[in-house]
Amino acid sequence: MEKVTVLGAGSWGTALATVLADNGHDTLIWSHREDQATEIHEHHTNAKYLKDVTLPANLHATANMAQAIEHASIVVMAVPTKGIRETCQKMMQTLDKPVLFVHVSKGIEPGSLLRISEIMREELPASVIEDLVVLSGPSHAEEVVKQHPTTVAASCESLVAAERVQDLFMNQYFRVYTNPDVIGVEVGGALKNVIALAAGAVDGIGYGDNAKAALITRGLAEISRLGVKMGAKPLTFMGLTGMGDLIVTCTSVHSRNYRAGFMLGEGKKLEQVLDEMGMVVEGVRTAKAAHQLAEKYDVALPISAALYSVLFEDKTPLDAVDDLMLRMKKREMDEIYNN
Ligand SMILES: NC(=O)C1=CN([C@@H]2O[C@H](COP(=O)(O)OP(=O)(O)OC[C@H]3O[C@@H](n4cnc5c(N)ncnc54)[C@H](O)[C@@H]3O)[C@@H](O)[C@H]2O)C=CC1
Numbered sequence: 001m002e003k004v005t006v007l008g009a010g011s012w013g014t015a016l017a018t019v020l021a022d023n024g025h026d027t028l029i030w031s032h033r034e035d036q037a038t039e040i041h042e043h044h045t046n047a048k049y050l051k052d053v054t055l056p057a058n059l060h061a062t063a064n065m066a067q068a069i070e071h072a073s074i075v076v077m078a079v080p081t082k083g084i085r086e087t088c089q090k091m092m093q094t095l096d097k098p099v100l101f102v103h104v105s106k107g108i109e110p111g112s113l114l115r116i117s118e119i120m121r122e123e124l125p126a127s128v129i130e131d132l133v134v135l136s137g138p139s140h141a142e143e144v145v146k147q148h149p150t151t152v153a154a155s156c157e158s159l160v161a162a163e164r165v166q167d168l169f170m171n172q173y174f175r176v177y178t179n180p181d182v183i184g185v186e187v188g189g190a191l192k193n194v195i196a197l198a199a200g201a202v203d204g205i206g207y208g209d210n211a212k213a214a215l216i217t218r219g220l221a222e223i224s225r226l227g228v229k230m231g232a233k234p235l236t237f238m239g240l241t242g243m244g245d246l247i248v249t250c251t252s253v254h255s256r257n258y259r260a261g262f263m264l265g266e267g268k269k270l271e272q273v274l275d276e277m278g279m280v281v282e283g284v285r286t287a288k289a290a291h292q293l294a295e296k297y298d299v300a301l302p303i304s305a306a307l308y309s310v311l312f313e314d315k316t317p318l319d320a321v322d323d324l325m326l327r328m329k330k331r332e333m334d335e336i337y338n339n
């Protein structure tokens, strides 16, 4: 049995804490909100994020970071990308021992263009990082808490650390593979949210399955093209954290990115969409990062660029699709890895 603290009590932090508690680990979840910690600890619910779910009785919660850190030999970082730096800084007020970190967030920081593991290594001294493993893949919280079969990958250069995380989470309904390609896993997880916003938008416009299949396929091409330039292995994008997560996010009603995109396609403005969602829509910030990454690495990311113009340049989704369809002629395969 391991002593695990999950930082972040939204849908994903709570669902993963449930898996850990189901596996018999001594699991504590930390929320930055006192009311939410109390709800989880005393009532075994987290109603805003996981409706009609009763959490395991052996899952505990706190809003006290010092207590959360004191508890842990393993820390799971499950806050949205925007909160990663702040949470690391809060943690460092008390953390003075090495722990194994697992992060499960999917984003790239605009401006710095850092992946989550890079942000964490920037904020945390090496002396407190025993190892840092990424856990990612096609995994909606709403299905995990129902114990529906789910597969993900634990990614770290150290196979020993990746296997420890594999053992920590793995059970009958939650299957974990290992993958040493941290860059590919993080880039795939972050960029699929941008494509999912676009997939939601084409459905919101009222277009059909042909358009969505095109977005998924060409979306994977542009994610791979960028990822390879950033140092990822091409094959990773064919796996769970690439194609797998892209499929689930572009096609599931559970996806906040897909649902936000759908509303954009219906003609709603971004601000209104984000208000209505009330949960994190990671693809919006990552679309900004993608825009900057395209320039930095000199890679064409046409779907991400079209989405960016809808989100931040007031282009209508219909016009953005027209622009994509009328781009200059291309060969399908030559450009995937050679731009
Ligand atoms: N929901 C899902 O099924 C999955 C989510 N993820 C990723 O997990 C990460 C977290 O997402 P969710 O839990 O789904 O989001 P959510 O919107 O359901 O919950 C976010 C939680 O983080 C808290 N929070 C916001 N800012 C914070 C900060 N600065 N410091 C501490 N806590 C803060 C909120 O109060 C809330 O409890 C995201 O990067 C997401 O892409 C990954 C796989 C599946």
Ligand SMILES: O=C(CO)COP(=O)(O)O
Binding pocket: 106, 137, 138, 139, 140, 193, 196, 245, 248, 249, 254, 255, 256, 257, 258, 280, 281, 282
């Ligand atoms: O990453 C996810 C599923 O693997 C969750 O996606 P959303 O953030 O779009 O809900």
